[in-house]
Each structure stands twice: as structure tokens, then as C-alpha cells.
Amino acid sequence: MIRNPSWVLRSYPSGMPTVGNWMLEDRPIPEATKGELLAKTLWLSVDPYMRGRISQAKNYATGFGVGDLMSGGGVGEVIKSESPDFKPGDIVVSDYFGWQPFTTIPASSAKLVAATDAPVEASLSFLGMPGLTAYFALLKTGDPKEGETVLISAASGGVGQIAGQIARIKGLDPVAVAGTDAKLEWCKQLGYRECVNHRTSADLVADVAAACPNGVDLFIDNTAGPIHDAAMLNLNTFGRVVVVGTVALADRFDQPDIGLRHLRKTLIARARIEGFLLDDHESEFETAKADLLSWFKQGLFETREDVIEGIEAVPYAFVRMMNGENFGKQLVKL
Amino acid sequence: MIRNPSWVLRSYPSGMPTVGNWMLEDRPIPEATKGELLAKTLWLSVDPYMRGRISQAKNYATGFGVGDLMSGGGVGEVIKSESPDFKPGDIVVSDYFGWQPFTTIPASSAKLVAATDAPVEASLSFLGMPGLTAYFALLKTGDPKEGETVLISAASGGVGQIAGQIARIKGLDPVAVAGTDAKLEWCKQLGYRECVNHRTSADLVADVAAACPNGVDLFIDNTAGPIHDAAMLNLNTFGRVVVVGTVALADRFDQPDIGLRHLRKTLIARARIEGFLLDDHESEFETAKADLLSWFKQGLFETREDVIEGIEAVPYAFVRMMNGENFGKQLVKL
Known part of the structure; x- marks a missing residue:
């Protein structure tokens, strides 16, 4: 049986989050229902805005409850599609990747990662x-x-x-x-x-x-x-x-x-x-991405990612990023 | 000899200003030089922004030094004009009226108070x-x-x-x-x-x-x-x-x-x-004044001034306004 170790919130942090605020659960591989995609997670992104989602304070996004599966930005390969807009093999980016190797995401949240000169994980950094x-x-x-x-x-x-x-x-x-x-x-x-x-x-x-x-x-x-x-x-x-x-x-x-x-x-x-x-700027994303990609292709850009490997490391990556210990955009590679 | 009792700054306030921060000096009636008007002060305005001008902290306007004649918004009648733009008898408003019964003001700072249905002191309140x-x-x-x-x-x-x-x-x-x-x-x-x-x-x-x-x-x-x-x-x-x-x-x-x-x-x-x-909005003052005057004439406006009389009362009027003891726009009538 294929394992699907998944991070759930164990407790709301009081002050600076620690890895003990999460726990790893063995969960089954989820089923994609209508309008969803089942994806194999390739990259996860940990970002400062996620601090607001593990808090009971009012925020611009709904937060996680204790026991909830964590999710955030990710890039993955579609395994099964219950949406006419995607097919198996597509590489997609979404803000709703579970912190797990196999995950379902709403197709409406997914965007196809276009083949460009930039690596796929760029859609979590300078193209994301x-x-x-x-x-x-x-x-x-x-x-x-x-x-x-x-x-x-x-x-x-x-x-x-x-x-x-x-x-x-x-x-x-x-x-x-x-x-x-x-x-x-x-x-x-x-x-x-x-x-x-x-x-x-x-x-x-x-x-x-x-x-x-x-x-x-x-x-x-x-x-x-x-x-x-x-x-x-x-x-x-x-x-x-x-x-x-x-x-x-x-x-x-x-x-x-x-x-x-x-x-x-x-x-x-x-x-x-x-x-x-x-x-608030969603209507202009494509223009911005075109500019960013063009500067990248012209060699005007240098980027730096701080990559940690393995699903086990996600909370650690988040905590070190919150403490400013990362050097460059913090990513987790699965 | 006509007296011209004039308020000068005695000391910078530390904390809330008190009337003791100013002193009344008997000064001669000043001479208007080229580009200036000699005016008889009819109304003086005391306003919160003036707190910043009796401080050594950085501000958007140059402040007063100890011993300087105080000045601020006022309305008065031109007695003598050293400017082609004004003549004796004109009623003018300026931000540079000395706190004294007879004062000189730069003609460039003065505006003619047009005859409207509003009293002249309105140019220090709702039309000012x-x-x-x-x-x-x-x-x-x-x-x-x-x-x-x-x-x-x-x-x-x-x-x-x-x-x-x-x-x-x-x-x-x-x-x-x-x-x-x-x-x-x-x-x-x-x-x-x-x-x-x-x-x-x-x-x-x-x-x-x-x-x-x-x-x-x-x-x-x-x-x-x-x-x-x-x-x-x-x-x-x-x-x-x-x-x-x-x-x-x-x-x-x-x-x-x-x-x-x-x-x-x-x-x-x-x-x-x-x-x-x-x-920063000076280019649109005339449009705004026309709107304000039109609302006033239509009876859409009620205004309230808190009037204190006499040159001796100017610092007192300022201090009570800073303490929120005024009820309506604080003015001093000479």
C-alpha cells in the first residue's frame, strides 16, 4: 500500500510557531470528486502569509482548525482529473495543495504550468x-x-x-x-x-x-x-x-x-x-507574468531558492522561514 | 499715539501650551514695504496646525523662534497698499496676519474677500x-x-x-x-x-x-x-x-x-x-469655494463659531481650542 503521510494542525501556536504545532498522520490517498484533481505533489511552498491561517485572529483567508489537513501553494502532476480542463500528466500550480504526497485540489484553483525556460517550481517563486x-x-x-x-x-x-x-x-x-x-x-x-x-x-x-x-x-x-x-x-x-x-x-x-x-x-x-x-490584482496577473518571464529570459533576473527535501520537513521549513533562517525563497521538494 | 499690542513667543511649550508661552509687547504700527500691505486686523483664527509652528520638531511649515511676532490666519481691512493688486478699504484674508491690531502682510499671501451672503469671517471658517x-x-x-x-x-x-x-x-x-x-x-x-x-x-x-x-x-x-x-x-x-x-x-x-x-x-x-x-490642493480652491458657498446659500449648511473678543485673548483662545474647550470654529474678534 502506498503511504500518504499528511500534516495536520495539532495546536494553534502561541507566539512563534514550532514544529510541535503540527503532527504527521498516515492518511489514505484521497479520491477526486467532481470538479477536483488528484495530484502527485512535486513542490510545496511555505510563505509568511500562512502564519495568519494558523491563528484564530481575523484574517483575509479562512484559517485552519485543529485536526485539519494543512494546505498551501504547490506544484504537482495530475494523476486523475474530474474536470474537463485538465488531464493526467498536466503540471499544475495551486494555492490548495495539501501537505501530503498525494492530494486533491479544486480544479478551479489550479493553473496549468506552461512550458517555459523557467523550471516548474518558478511558479511558486518569481512566476508565482x-x-x-x-x-x-x-x-x-x-x-x-x-x-x-x-x-x-x-x-x-x-x-x-x-x-x-x-x-x-x-x-x-x-x-x-x-x-x-x-x-x-x-x-x-x-x-x-x-x-x-x-x-x-x-x-x-x-x-x-x-x-x-x-x-x-x-x-x-x-x-x-x-x-x-x-x-x-x-x-x-x-x-x-x-x-x-x-x-x-x-x-x-x-x-x-x-x-x-x-x-x-x-x-x-x-x-x-x-x-x-x-x-486584488488578479486581472493583471498574465501581463505581470509575461514581464517577469521576459526579464528572466533576458538574463536580467537572478533568483535563489532555499530547498529542503521530503514531506517530513514541511513544518521545519515553515518555522525556519518564519525565523528568517532561509536564504532565498523557501521551498520543499518531494 | 495708537497702541499696537503684539503677541510674541516667549518660550516653546513643553507638552500642552499655556498662555505663559507668549507675552504681549507694545510695538509700533509697522511700515508696509514694497509688496506688502498694512492692514487693520478684524478677525484672527487659531487652529490646531499652529501647535506645530511653536515647536522645534520638523514640520511642514517653518516655525516661530522665541521672541518672534506670532502670526496666523486673519481677516482685515487694507490701510495702505504697496502692491498694485490691492487698495485701501479692501477686505483681505491671509495666513500671515500678525497677532496684533495693525499688521503688515505679504500681498502675495492675501486674497480679496469677495462680497457674498456670508460674513467676512467665513473666509476663516467654512469658506477658508x-x-x-x-x-x-x-x-x-x-x-x-x-x-x-x-x-x-x-x-x-x-x-x-x-x-x-x-x-x-x-x-x-x-x-x-x-x-x-x-x-x-x-x-x-x-x-x-x-x-x-x-x-x-x-x-x-x-x-x-x-x-x-x-x-x-x-x-x-x-x-x-x-x-x-x-x-x-x-x-x-x-x-x-x-x-x-x-x-x-x-x-x-x-x-x-x-x-x-x-x-x-x-x-x-x-x-x-x-x-x-x-x-497640495490649491489649484482646486475656487471650485471648492463655489460649492461651499452654493450649499451655504441653499441653506444646506449650518456653521458655528466660538468667538472671543480682544487682542489680549489670542493665546487664551488658542489654548482652550487645543484643549477642546471651544464649541465650533475658534475665532478672535478684534
Whole structure:
């Protein structure tokens, strides 16, 4: 009998998640019913937004209950199709891959992974959610003008690495914030002009000021926390902050976000602080993917994935990503 | 000899300003030089934004130094003109009236007060800075859709009273926050659907929720502080916050604004928080004034000024306005 070890939520994390918040169950291979696909999982993606789905706090997506099978972004091969739109052998990407080797997904959530020069797992990184998030957060919500300084936190992560390179391609002045010197060195290779290590900085406000001598015009905020304060205190008149993620709050997720409130600064700078959700840009996904793929083919892009192997490692991969221990987009290969 | 008692800044306030931060000096009647007007001051306006000008913190306007003559919005009659654009007898409004009975103002800052059905001091209230601020903050930066719930803090003040009535005229659902029952009663007369007294409320978040059963779509934030938190925690998806003023911070003006930071809420709601400065809308002032005057003539507007008389009372008027003790737009009549 083929095993299908599956991760279910054991308990809601209080503070930073640990691998003990999940447990592995031996489940049967599920049956695809009408409108579903049975798929063999090839890649799973773990992403900061999933922290919000293992919480009882209100979120933009419905969360998991204790005992529920976990699911998230994945790429797999269709084994059996109960939908006229897919056939066995198709490679598909969906946000609803169970954390299990064989899984059913709603056909309506699946997209065919087109054969391109990029590997299939790119649909979980620069051609998928992180790349599209970078694209729209930077170019649309961020509304950048040529030459503007763009500060990006979690700068080598799934979203940050693409945002920094799009900024370079578009003639902006990208500045990185990340947590290790190795990450920052790689950020420089990607084309970030300057880098700030938020873990070793003794004065983040001063270090951001030194790295951004013309001030910060646009801040792509993947983290919240003290980096947010340092960006706000260096924000130029008509500066913008795009709130993409709050990974720095992972260890106090269900508690209020404390720290400075920057309403005077917002007023004086006529700043705009705006929340970002990728789903709101769905009508323009194809245009964005075409741009991203074209830049990739022209060699304008470098990407880095941090790959861990085996279904057993999924919670571990999630937890290390939440702790910033990954280097590049965190993926799990089955 | 004609006396010209003039208010100068004696010291920067630490915390809430007191009348002791100014002193009255007997100064000569000034001479108008080229490009200036000598005017007899009829009305002076005291407004929350002036708190930022008696501080050494960075602001959008240059501040006053210790010993400087104070100035602000005023209406007066031209006595002598060193500009081809004005002649003696003209009634003008300017943001640069000295706090003195006879004052010089740059002709470039002056606007003729047109003869309308409104009294001349209306150019310091609903036809001036407060009215225009309400107009653009609500209708432009706030980007409201018909039927949306608009929460307005300092709801009976210079900006709030106009914002609430424009909201009613435009088919929105205005809800007031103010600090006395008398103010809230008047707010109901103006057309606010519901009112919250932030001074007597035991649970501001719950009281805002009760007053806004469909949530808050737009918050016109004249105050910052705990009212900001209550609005944020009730903000709907795609909600907007227009940061117009921070009067609740008056007693801790040069210190960081503490309290909850709402980045998770901003992200989940895809909210937009934006600073507002009236100067950025100057090209549309005439359109706005025409609208405001037309509503006034149609009897759609009620306005309330809180008038104190005499040059001696200017700092007192300013301080009581900062403490929320005024009822309606605070003016000083000379």
C-alpha cells in the first residue's frame, strides 16, 4: 500500500510557531470528486502569509482548525482529473495543495504550468505569488517615479529578491534590509545599491539614513517592527509605505502591534501607508507574468531558492522561514 | 499715539501650551514695504496646525523662534497698499496676519474677500482653511462612495462640522466623535446619524462599533490618539484613514506618538492611511469655494463659531481650542 503521510494542525501556536504545532498522520490517498484533481505533489511552498491561517485572529483567508489537513501553494502532476480542463500528466500550480504526497485540489484553483525556460517550481517563486507580489506592490501600489529610493525589508526573501531586481530594471534606487551579511552580499549582486543589516545595527534609524542619503521615497514593508520605524523616520514628503507582510510580528502574532505610531510623520510628509493583497490584482496577473518571464529570459533576473527535501520537513521549513533562517525563497521538494 | 499690542513667543511649550508661552509687547504700527500691505486686523483664527509652528520638531511649515511676532490666519481691512493688486478699504484674508491690531502682510499671501451672503469671517471658517480642508480631505483624499460610513473626530470643530455636513449632502453616513454631550447634540442637528462621546465612553472600540453597525469605511482623523485606535479596529476592507490633524497629541507634541500600530489591520483590510495638507490642493480652491458657498446659500449648511473678543485673548483662545474647550470654529474678534 502506498503511504500518504499528511500534516495536520495539532495546536494553534502561541507566539512563534514550532514544529510541535503540527503532527504527521498516515492518511489514505484521497479520491477526486467532481470538479477536483488528484495530484502527485512535486513542490510545496511555505510563505509568511500562512502564519495568519494558523491563528484564530481575523484574517483575509479562512484559517485552519485543529485536526485539519494543512494546505498551501504547490506544484504537482495530475494523476486523475474530474474536470474537463485538465488531464493526467498536466503540471499544475495551486494555492490548495495539501501537505501530503498525494492530494486533491479544486480544479478551479489550479493553473496549468506552461512550458517555459523557467523550471516548474518558478511558479511558486518569481512566476508565482512572491514574484507577482513584488511586481504589483512595487510598481502599482508603490507608484514609483524614476530615480526614487526604494527601501525593501526581507530583501533577499521570496518577495524582496524580485522587488529589488524589478526596482533596478525600472531605474529606481533599491536599498536592502536583511538579517545576515551573506544575504546582504547577495543583495548587492542582485543590484541593490546599499544594504543594512538589521540584526547587527546599533542604530537602525541612522543606518537607514546613511544608506538612503536622499531619504526613502517608497518602503516595501515585508516585516513591520523596528524596520518599519526606521523607514518611517526616514520617509520623504509624499513617501509611500506598502504593507506587504508583518513577519517580524510572528512571535507575537495575536497580540497588538506595539511601537511608535507615525501619525504626525504621515501628516507632515503627506505619506501614504497602504495594505497590499495580491488577490486584488488578479486581472493583471498574465501581463505581470509575461514581464517577469521576459526579464528572466533576458538574463536580467537572478533568483535563489532555499530547498529542503521530503514531506517530513514541511513544518521545519515553515518555522525556519518564519525565523528568517532561509536564504532565498523557501521551498520543499518531494 | 495708537497702541499696537503684539503677541510674541516667549518660550516653546513643553507638552500642552499655556498662555505663559507668549507675552504681549507694545510695538509700533509697522511700515508696509514694497509688496506688502498694512492692514487693520478684524478677525484672527487659531487652529490646531499652529501647535506645530511653536515647536522645534520638523514640520511642514517653518516655525516661530522665541521672541518672534506670532502670526496666523486673519481677516482685515487694507490701510495702505504697496502692491498694485490691492487698495485701501479692501477686505483681505491671509495666513500671515500678525497677532496684533495693525499688521503688515505679504500681498502675495492675501486674497480679496469677495462680497457674498456670508460674513467676512467665513473666509476663516467654512469658506477658508477649515472648510476647504473638510472638502478635500473628505471628497478627494477620502474618495468616498455613496452610502459609506464616515467617522469624523473633533466632529463639531472647524473642520469636523463642515466635513459632517458635506458627508450628509453627498449621501454618506456620517458618525461623529466629540467630547461633550452639547457638541454631540449639535452634531445630530447638523445631520450626523450617530454620535460617540470619547470623554465619557468606557470602551471606545465597542462604542464606535455600536455607532457604526456596518463598520467604518472612511475615518477623517482630526485627533490621533485612542480615537484613531477605535477607528482602525472598526475599519472595513478597503477602508481609508485621512490624517488631517493630531490635536490629541498636543500635550506630548514633541514626543513619539505611542499606542497600537495597526500594520496587520492595514494589511488585512488593504486599508489606506494618508496624510493630508491643504496646500497640495490649491489649484482646486475656487471650485471648492463655489460649492461651499452654493450649499451655504441653499441653506444646506449650518456653521458655528466660538468667538472671543480682544487682542489680549489670542493665546487664551488658542489654548482652550487645543484643549477642546471651544464649541465650533475658534475665532478672535478684534
